[in-house]
Every structure is written in structure tokens, then in C-alpha cells.
Amino acid sequence: MLQNTQTAKDANPYLPSIGTIVEIIEETPNIKTFRVVLNSEGDMKNFTFHPGQVGQLSVFGTGESTFVINSPPTRMDYLQFSVMKAGEVTAMLHTLSVGDQIGVRAPLGNWFPYEELKGKDIVFIGGGIGMAPLRTLLLYMLDNRADYGKITLLYGARSPEDMAFKYELPDWLERDDMETTLTIDAEAPGWEHSVGLIPNVLQEMNPSSENCMAITCGPPIMIKFTLQALAKLGFKDDQILTTLEKRMKCGVGICGRCNIGTKYVCVDGPVFTYAQLKELPNEL
Amino acid sequence: MAVKFLAKDNLVPWLAELAETHRTIVPKREGEAVVFRPFAKEEAPELSARPTESPKSAIFPQCDTLMSFRYTKDEEDPGKVLLDLREMKDESPAVVVGCRSCDAAGFNTFDRVYMTDKITDQNYRARRENTLFVTIICEKPATTCFCNWVGGSPTDTSGADVRMTPLEDGWVLESITEKGEPLLSSTLLKDGDDRAGDAEKIRQQAKERMPEAPDLSEAPGKVLALFENNDFWEAESAKCISCGACTYLCPTCYCFNITDESSGMEGVRLRTWDNCMSHQFTMEASGHNPRPTKAHRLKNRVGHKFSYYPNIHDGNISCVGCGRCIKSCPVSVDIRSIVLHAIAAPAETEK
Numbered sequence: 039m040l041q042n043t044q045t046a047k048d049a050n051p052y053l054p055s056i057g058t059i060v061e062i063i064e065e066t067p068n069i070k071t072f073r074v075v076l077n078s079e080g081d082m083k084n085f086t087f088h089p090g091q092v093g094q095l096s097v098f099g100t101g102e103s104t105f106v107i108n109s110p111p112t113r114m115d116y117l118q119f120s121v122m123k124a125g126e127v128t129a130m131l132h133t134l135s136v137g138d139q140i141g142v143r144a145p146l147g148n149w150f151p152y153e154e155l156k157g158k159d160i161v162f163i164g165g166g167i168g169m170a171p172l173r174t175l176l177l178y179m180l181d182n183r184a185d186y187g188k189i190t191l192l193y194g195a196r197s198p199e200d201m202a203f204k205y206e207l208p209d210w211l212e213r214d215d216m217e218t219t220l221t222i223d224a225e226a227p228g229w230e231h232s233v234g235l236i237p238n239v240l241q242e243m244n245p246s247s248e249n250c251m252a253i254t255c256g257p258p259i260m261i262k263f264t265l266q267a268l269a270k271l272g273f274k275d276d277q278i279l280t281t282l283e284k285r286m287k288c289g290v291g292i293c294g295r296c297n298i299g300t301k302y303v304c305v306d307g308p309v310f311t312y313a314q315l316k317e318l319p320n321e322l
Numbered sequence: 323m324a325v326k327f328l329a330k331d332n333l334v335p336w337l338a339e340l341a342e343t344h345r346t347i348v349p350k351r352e353g354e355a356v357v358f359r360p361f362a363k364e365e366a367p368e369l370s371a372r373p374t375e376s377p378k379s380a381i382f383p384q385c386d387t388l389m390s391f392r393y394t395k396d397e398e399d400p401g402k403v404l405l406d407l408r409e410m411k412d413e414s415p416a417v418v419v420g421c422r423s424c425d426a427a428g429f430n431t432f433d434r435v436y437m438t439d440k441i442t443d444q445n446y447r448a449r450r451e452n453t454l455f456v457t458i459i460c461e462k463p464a465t466t467c468f469c470n471w472v473g474g475s476p477t478d479t480s481g482a483d484v485r486m487t488p489l490e491d492g493w494v495l496e497s498i499t500e501k502g503e504p505l506l507s508s509t510l511l512k513d514g515d516d517r518a519g520d521a522e523k524i525r526q527q528a529k530e531r532m533p534e535a536p537d538l539s540e541a542p543g544k545v546l547a548l549f550e551n552n553d554f555w556e557a558e559s560a561k562c563i564s565c566g567a568c569t570y571l572c573p574t575c576y577c578f579n580i581t582d583e584s585s586g587m588e589g590v591r592l593r594t595w596d597n598c599m600s601h602q603f604t605m606e607a608s609g610h611n612p613r614p615t616k617a618h619r620l621k622n623r624v625g626h627k628f629s630y631y632p633n634i635h636d637g638n639i640s641c642v643g644c645g646r647c648i649k650s651c652p653v654s655v656d657i658r659s660i661v662l663h664a665i666a667a668p669a670e671t672e673k
């Protein structure tokens with residue numbers, strides 16, 4: 039376990055802590071959220087991380103996969119991970135029940151620069167499962183509300199049933215210390231919010247780029263057009279943050295799986311500014 | 323530093339002595355190939371031919387067990403399943419006798435990644451710290467050898483604990499590190515001071531036989547500058563059949579995969595050599611592949627060794643010039659020419 043109490047020389051970076059699933063939430067037809075508590079009380083108490091850091095979840099016998107810790111460090115009753123069914127490990131995770139044991143290797147990677155963001159307005163733009171990493175930072179900011187300026191959230195999914203975190207949306211919509219816009223791709227019966235693709239809705243919302251940071255995560259095609267929309271709205275490349283939790287294996291910069299040229303997504307990322315991404319060789 | 327002389331006839335007895343206290347690994351002939359295997363008295367090691375395989379697996383086995391796991395029923399609550407995890411490490415003392423200087427130096431490439439201030443690969447460290455290297459100098463370079471292009475030499479000691487220099491009637495053995503000294507305490511070894519001069523002469527000749535090396539100081543920048551130049555990489559990789567022989571035999575290729583194997587309620591988590599020349603290497607669960615063609619993959623292999631790695635690790639190139647990838651490639655892809663072509667390529671216009 040990568041706990042701060044152990045030195046780099048003695049810690050085994052591949053050895054997961056064992057945790058127990060304490061709650062499972064069926065978010066959408068293909069996303070489940072797992073709330074996990076580490077079995078060792080000490081590990082759980084000493085667990086520290088920053089919003090944006092990821093973990094590797096293990097189903098022993100099947101393998102490991104990377105997920106952002108999407109509960110904030112300000113709410114440590116459990117660690118929350120949302121899993122979209124996409125491969126062997128995620129399919130296996132979807133079969134688990136409350137009380138089941140899983141391996142947790144966390145925290146890994148870098149994080150959103152939440153200290154430097156103090157005093158700024160924030161625009162969150164999340165698409166589909168890409169809402170998960172944003173949720174961590176959003177909740178962290180809501181828990182430290184006075185430190186940040188105006189908070190705007192645009193969250194989109196294909197259809198109403200594809201929206202994750204449904205149980206939180208009413209609160210987010212109602213709060214007067216943030217502005218929330220929800221959107222789906224096409225009209226659906228009973229839907230009372232925006233309709234349209236994220237980049238288009240974002241243009242209409244027309245957020246000011248002044249003293250503002252845009253933080254976006256979602257499927258590649260959405261990111262591509264969102265970046266264009268942000269540019270039109272006057273956001274500079276270093277005013278845009280995104281996170282790439284992909285192609286990781288060891289998660290600690292050794293196995294050679296995740297490099298983009300000289301950068302390793304698992305240690306230099308997953309969080310990058312768009313300016314940093316542009317500097318990287320084109321190999322996403 | 324101790325200098326000893328090992329007479330020809332005493333080689334096997336000396337290895338037998340070492341084998342009493344160490345896993346002793348030596349090059350052996352197996353058909354056409356020379357491979358590293360545990361020493362056995364009946365089989366003489368092959369010290370004159372250059373080994374086909376690198377000794378990489380002595381420290382980084384092709385398949386290594388990282389941990390074992392077991393699910394058990396909770397005695398008090400039979401509805402509950404508990405999980406037991408155990409680390410697996412091999413700390414037994416070992417010695418590799420008769421590898422070449424380039425191969426021993428290959429582990430320095432690993433060290434900079436596997437044992438840093440921030441992170442330690444415990445399985446790697448357990449073997450690395452308990453394995454000694456007795457290298458043998460290369461008297462005559464092969465046409466594929468280019469250790470001197472990348473900071474090595476046929477007599478280099480950067481990865482050695484003891485260095486052997488062959489003479490007509492035996493070998494001169496010098497300890498290079500303190501850890502290597504105990505290997506020379508055997509009574510089968512004679513004092514070697516009077517042969518040290520002969521050995522030095524042989525080493526001098528060996529170095530002189532190496533053809534002159536081109537200057538690769540521009541390689542990291544030049545290779546990176548070609549990143550967006552698909553034509554260059556398509557041309558260089560045109561013949562490649564993605565077989566992976568180059569990565570398999572390379573003493574510095576250190577990428578790995580992690581997989582689980584289980585039967586019933588228990589199993590192991592394994593670390594196995596991976597191969598960046600395969601399209602599977604970067605294939606994502608979504609079906610997206612950031613390195614879809616062999617041109618992308620060869621670019622990454624060459625780029626990693628001659629540009630990305632030196633950029634991160636103080637200019638050290640992560641190729642030791644052993645030439646195996648050139649010699650064993652079924653279609654004769656030559657990493658030397660790729661690097662030289664990159665250096666000679668006209669400066670790229672902005673992407």
C-alpha cells in the first residue's frame with residue numbers, strides 16, 4: 039500500500055489493501071458505484087488523497103482496473119468508485135455484492151490543482167462517466183465553498199437514464215451557491231432540462247472566461263468539441279483542465295504501459311491542462 | 323581489489339563451489355542457441371560464444387509471481403468470504419557467471435526505473451540486491467555489436483562485480499565491487515598479479531577492435547523531432563512483422579503486464595514480460611488504440627530507448643548496444659540505422 043507511513047524503499051507498490059464493499063448504487067444500466075471501506079482501521083484512518091487521484095481496484099482472479107476516487111477527501115466514511123462496464127474486470131466488478139472483498143491500490147497519480155484554483159470561478163463540464171472525477175472536486179469545493187468563486191456545472195448524458203449521480207442532482211440544481219445545467223442528446227418524455235450536445239449547450243450558457251478555470255472530462259469526441267467551444271468562449275489552453283485515466287497497468291511509472299512520449303499518464307497525470315496536452319506528442 | 327587466476331580445468335569445480343551457496347546461472351549451449359541456465363556439473367558452460375539470450379530473467383523472470391491470494395470462509399459468519407494476500411519475493415543469493423559487459427549494464431537501465439527515491443519494485447529489488455555478476459570481456463565484437471555507441475565497451479565494468487579476462491590457459495578474475503570479493507576467496511583460484519599484465523593487453527586489444535562510434539548526442543532531440551513524421555516511421559518499419567523477437571531478447575526492455583491466474587478459491591498475480599511491438603500492448607477496453615500501426619510501435623520502441631528515457635534519466639540511453647534485436651530480427655530491422663537516419667534527417671518544419 040502506498041501509505042505515507044511507509045518509506046518508498048519498503049512499500050510494495052503492487053500490493054493492494056483489502057477493502058469491503060459497503061454499498062452499491064446502480065447509477066445507470068451500465069454504471070455501478072461502489073462504496074468501499076478498507077479493512078484495516080489504521081489504513082482507512084491514515085488514508086489521504088487529493089481530488090483527481092485514482093486507484094486500482096482488484097478482483098483477484100480477474101485483475102485490476104483504474105478508477106478515479108470520486109468521493110472527496112472531505113468525506114472519508116468510504117472511498118467511492120464508479121465503474122462503467124467495459125471489459126473483463128469491470129464486468130466482474132458488476133457481479134459483486136455488498137460485503138465482498140476487493141483490492142484497492144490508491145491513491146495513484148497527480149490531482150486537480152485545487153489549492154491554486156482558490157479564488158477562481160470554476161466551470162465543470164462532464165459527459166457520461168466523465169462526471170465521476172469532476173464529482174470529487176465539485177464536492178470538495180462545495181465543502182470548502184468560501185475558497186472558490188462562482189461554480190457552474192454542465193453535466194450531459196445520452197439520455198435521462200444514462201445520468202449517474204441522479205440522487206444528487208436535485209440538490210445541485212437547487213443550491214444557490216452553484217449553477218447546474220443538465221442536458222441530454224435528444225428530447226425524452228418527462229425531461230425538463232436542456233436538450234442538446236454538451237459543446238452546443240456550453241456555447242449557449244456563455245460562461246465568462248475571466249478568472250475562470252474550465253474542468254472537463256468525458257468521451258473523446260465530446261472533449262474534442264468542448265475544447266473548441268471553450269476556445270471560442272475565450273478560454274486559454276492553460277485555463278482548461280482534463281483527466282485521462284487510461285491505459286494504466288502498474289500505476290506507478292514502472293511497467294511502461296501508459297507513456298505518451300516522455301510523459302507517463304500514471305505519474306505525470308492523469309490530470310493535465312490542455313496546454314500540457316498540446317505539448318505532448320500526438321499519441322492519445 | 324583482488325586479482326586472481328582461474329586455470330581452465332578449475333572452472334567447473336569453481337562454479338560447483340559457488341553453486342553450493344548461490345543460485346549459479348551460466349551460459350549454456352542448447353542447439354543453435356546459447357542461453358542462461360542454472361549451472362550443473364555435467365554440462366560445461368559456454369563462455370566463448372556470445373549468448374543468444376540476455377541474462378535478464380536472472381533478475382526479471384519472464385513470469386514472476388508478485389503475490390498469492392486465497393479466499394476463505396469466515397468461520398464465525400459462513401456467509402462471509404475473507405481474502406488473504408501474500409507477497410512473494412525471491413531473496414536467495416545468486417550469481418550470473420559469464421555474461422557480457424553490455425548485458426550486466428542492462429540492469430542499470432532497470433534500476434533507474436525500478437528502484438527510485440519514490441518507488442521500489444520489491445520483487446525486482448529482492449533479486450537485484452542478491453545477485454552478483456561475473457562478466458567476461460568480449461575479445462572480438464560481432465558485426466551487430468555497438469556497445470561503444472551508447473557508453474559501453476567490450477571491457478566495461480559498470481554492471482560487473484567481478485570481471486573475467488580470458489587467457490590461453492584460463493582467466494584472470496578481478497573483483498570490481500566489494501560484494502564481488504568473496505567470490506574470489508576460493509582456494510581453486512591462484513594469485514593473479516603476475517598475469518594481470520597479460521590480461522590488460524588482451525583488454526586493450528579488445529577495445530581497439532571496436533570500430534569507431536558515431537556521435538549520438540543529438541539522438542534524443544532528433545528522434546523526438548520526428549514524432550509527427552509518419553513517412554519516416556512507415557519507411558523504417560516497412561519490413562517489420564511485429565514478431566516481438568527484438569523486445570524478448572533485449573536486456574533493457576523492461577515493460578511488463580500483470581495478470582491473475584486462479585483455480586478455485588486461490589491463485590496468483592503474475593508479472594510477465596510484455597511486448598510493445600504487439601498491437602495488444604496499448605489496446606484500450608473501448609477498442610481505441612493509440613498505437614494502431616507497426617510504425618507507431620517501432621517509433622515508441624526506438625523513441626523510448628534513444629529519446630524519452632534519456633530525456634528523463636540524465637541522458638542515459640536505454641540500449642546497451644548488444645545487437646540482439648538486429649541479429650535476431652527475421653527481416654533485419656536495424657536499430658542503429660534507424661537512429662542514424664533520424665540524426666541525418668533534415669530538421670522538421672513545425673508540426
Ligand code: SF4
Pocket residue numbers: 568571572573574575627640641642643644645646647648657
Ligand atoms: S535495443 Fe537491441 S541492441 Fe539495444 S540493448 Fe536492446 S537488443 Fe540490444
Ligand code: SF4
Pocket residue numbers: 561562563564565566567568569599647650651652653654655
Ligand atoms: S524482431 Fe524485427 S520483425 Fe520482429 S518485432 Fe522486432 S523489428 Fe519487428
Ligand code: FES
Pocket residue numbers: 285286287288289290291292293294295296297302303304305
Ligand atoms: S501504468 Fe505502468 S508505467 Fe504507467
